[in-house]
Amino acid sequence: MxxxxxxxxxxxxxxxxxxxxxxxxxxxxxxxxxxxxxxxxxxxxxxxxxxxxxxxxxxxxxxxxxxxxxxxxxxxxPPGADDETATASTAAEPHEDSLLSRVGSAEWNLLTDEASWSGELYQILGRDPAAPPLSLDELPSLVHTDDQPQLTTMVTDCLIDGKPIDGEFRIMRPDGRVRQVHMMGEPVLASDGSTVSMWAVLRDVSELRRSQRVVRETRDSLQRHHDIARTEHRLAVELQEAVLPPWGGALRLPHGGPGQLDLAAHYLPSSTSSLIGGDWYDAMQLPDGQALLSVGDLTGHGVTVTSGMAMLLGALRGMAVAGSPPGQLMGWLNQLLDATAQPALGSAVCCRYEPATHLLTWSQAGHPAPLLFRDGTGRALTPPQGVLLGATSGATYEQADEQLRPGDLLLLHTDGLVPRSDRETATDLLLSLAPRFTEERTAQDCVRIVVEEYGEAPREDDACLLIARI
Structure with missing residues (x-):
């Protein structure tokens, strides 16, 4: 697909x-x-x-x-989802001051009760430059009601205890605008140590604080996004591991009979995405003694797609146990995807294997055909007609039969198994492994060859591999 x-x-x-x-x-x-x-x-x-x-x-x-x-x-x-140190360092608050904004100065003489303001301070406070400057007693009238006690405390500590002023408060301008002002100042002492005046520098830091708030909120949003992504990834992995347990060993068919399939499977994650995709593989023995083999791929990534894959695989197993042939299974899976609340596209191959006759009956929905390896060579099976699952309502899916022999090896896979190759090239590359498969005794050894050959190469999508040896 x-x-x-x-x-x-x-x-x-x-x-x-x-x-x-x-x-x-x-x-x-x-x-x-x-x-x-x-x-x-x-x-x-x-x-x-x-x-x-x-x-x-x-x-x-x-x-x-x-x-x-x-x-x-x-x-x-920005802080990474798995970099706790970076997250902790960027969680710190920005420094008190960042960018130079409008700065004004003022000095209040306690002996003469005179005040001196710079022109910039008039502009910051929205006052008429022709108006006289406010005294220290009058200054709180410009300050937001909630911040007046803070200003009073700062001024009192400065005049009584000689502490420097360094704090912020909101002012209410005559035009109705609220501005954030940062005030820094010190007492001016006479030779006898008494306070004769107080000077201060006031800055309008409204835009700065707004920018810092945006940065802080954006950082928090980014961290929440990382937390959600980490949780979704963990859930997707747990769900996938529950649905796709590691395969390795024999599936005896039928119970107590001589026929068996040597099976092995492997999941290869994407190298470009931390999210789990919707690829699956499956093998199970049916009540009539036959075997069901399937691989498929549901488009997308994340826990939603993984849960959709689990639903699709559960439906496939249930309908197969009821005796439905592969073509009919594909048709019903197509209807199921078409009727879901979140429509998606998928591809799949479904095979029923009869151990008594070694007959393989299979159907496909827009998926790469199984590869058959025999006597040191390989070929792709000729696919019957079948469109992608969920692509169109009421689609019908044909079936094909293939007579297998003892010693044959069947390879089922999803797109992306061979990275950065089109479908034809991927098929040729996999078929070129036929001589190496002949030298191996088990399906698990053959899976190891494929993983060694293509497992470490960069891949844009995840992939599944299922090998069955007759």
Missing amino acids: PSHVFADHAAAQPPERGTVDALISQTRRLRGEVDAVRRDTATDVGDPAGRWQRALCDLAVHQLNDLDTHFAQLRDG
């Missing part, structure tokens, strides 16, 4: 590691230079320009710290 549908573009990858490492080195070198300037900046209490320069240097160091962290995250990429 046709290959499954894949994404038409590759997943986004982190930028070149060397380029980002170079940016990180430049950022750290620049941070060291700015930090040196900050240490050399004048801090005389009577030098407002020096205080302003030091404040700007503090802000620059904060921002460069953030750039360092962000570049590291850019280099390492």
Whole structure:
């Protein structure tokens, strides 16, 4: 059947590691230079320009710290589903400040009760530049009701205990907009140690905090997606292992009789997807002494497809036990897929083997034909008519008979067993293994040859292999 549908573009990858490492080195070198300037900046209490320069240097160091962290995250990429360390590191909150936004300054003189605001602060707070600046007692009138106690505590700690101010609060602008403001400040002390004024730098960090919130929510969403994907993968694997137990050994047919099939099977996962597909293999003895052999492939990946495969295989077994011939089995499976709540496409081969006569009766639904190996050579059986399961309502499926002999080897497989090959090339490559199959004694040895030959090659889809030796 046709290959499954894949994404038409590759997943986004982190930028070149060397380029980002170079940016990180430049950022750290620049941070060291700015930090040196900050240490050399004048801090005389009577030098407002020096205080302003030091404040700007503090802000620059904060921002460069953030750039360092962000570049590291850019280099390492988003948190992976199985990388708990990366997840833990990226779960940390971003730094307090990230990008330089509008910055304003203010100073409140406690001796003269005068206030001085920069023009940028008027703009941040949405105040008329012609209006007088607000005093410390009046400033809380601009602050959101819930944040007023926080501002009061910061100012009180600064004036009474000499603690630096470093905190955020929301302001209510006259135009009705709510803005997030970050305030940093210090008390200005007289020679006797008393507080004479308080200066502060205020920044509008509304867009920054909004961006950080988006990053945080996106990260959390990504982590939830990884958690869900991990859970779905575990469920799909457990379901597949329950439905497709490892095959190896003899299936004696009929009970107590001389006839038997030497069987072996193998599942090969995709190398490009962590999700389990809908491929299956199966063999069982029927009540009339015959054997049912089948392989199939339901399109898609994940737990939904795996559960659909389990449903299809259970229906196939139940109808086969009731005595339905392969062609009729295909028809009913087609109706079952057509009637499901989530329609899907599938392909399958179904064979009934009569041990007394060595007669194989089989039908197919858009699936690669079984390969028959005999006396050191191999060939593909001529397929009877049959369309994909679920492709059209009311489809009919023909049957074909093949007379087998003791010593024959029958190989059933799904698409993708031979990676990166079209169906004809894949068939030729598998048939070329005929001389090696002749040298082996068991079906399990033949499966090992196929897996050694093609199991390690990159494959875009998962595949199943079932070998029966008469």
